[in-house]
Amino acid sequence: MNSIKVLDKEFVPYLSEKEIQEKITVLAMQLNKDYAGKRPIFLSILNGSFLFTADLFKQITIEAEVCFIKLASYKGMSSSGNVITAIGLEANVSGRDIIILEDIIDTGKTLHHYLPQLLSSGPASVKIAVLLNKKEALQFPVQVDYTCFDIPNKFVVGYGLDYDGLGRNSKDIYQLK
Ligand code: 5GP
Ligand code: MG
Numbered sequence: 001m002n003s004i005k006v007l008d009k010e011f012v013p014y015l016s017e018k019e020i021q022e023k024i025t026v027l028a029m030q031l032n033k034d035y036a037g038k039r040p041i042f043l044s045i046l047n048g049s050f051l052f053t054a055d056l057f058k059q060i061t062i063e064a065e066v067c068f069i070k071l072a073s074y075k076g077m078s079s080s081g082n083v084i085t086a087i088g089l090e091a092n093v094s095g096r097d098i099i100i101l102e103d104i105i106d107t108g109k110t111l112h113h114y115l116p117q118l119l120s121s122g123p124a125s126v127k128i129a130v131l132l133n134k135k136e137a138l139q140f141p142v143q144v145d146y147t148c149f150d151i152p153n154k155f156v157v158g159y160g161l162d163y164d165g166l167g168r169n170s171k172d173i174y175q176l177k
Pocket of ligand 1: 103104105107108109154163
């Protein structure tokens with residue numbers, strides 16, 4: 001693997017396609033076991049999680065559903081940490097077992113703000129599965145139940161994750177040089 005340039009920034013190889021796919025296989029096997037007979041709903045948070053969701057869901061062998069929502073956070077001078085739902089939840093989650101799929105947990109702000117909204121719809125259970133977990137960066141209490149990789153607090157791109165909209169279409173994950 002070689003370094004790549006996305007816009008003005010240089011990124012170095014960090015996690016290979018092979019490593020990523022291996023971890024996803026392990027996670028899928030665990031979820032197949034933990035949710036057997038429960039018909040869970042995988043709730044994927046767009047945009048970053050689309051490849052993670054697709055690769056994981058292909059390896060789910062139990063009865064399961066998948067749906068998507070899009071959350072966006074306002075960034076700006078007056079940022080009060082507001083998270084808006086840009087595409088909402090269509091599925092009826094009442095009484096259902098939900099597994100949230102996130103590409104990366106950074107400060108935890110996005111999920112910390114969204115979870116009460118989801119819980120108010122009365123799911124039977126909610127667990128969080130993430131591809132990447134920047135543990136040191138966590139500022140808002142969020143309990144992550146399944147993690148593929150714990151990573152340091154450095155900006156990454158690839159495999160669904162973008163830098164200013166670009167870089168998502170890479171099979172490997174790169175770290176800012
Ligand atoms: P949080 O709300 O946990 O602070 O951040 C979650 C969102 O921030 C992620 O879903 C992702 O969109 C973005 N994010 C956080 N860290 C990174 C990173 O290292 N690289 C990229 N591309 N996005 C990140
Ligand atoms: Mg995201």
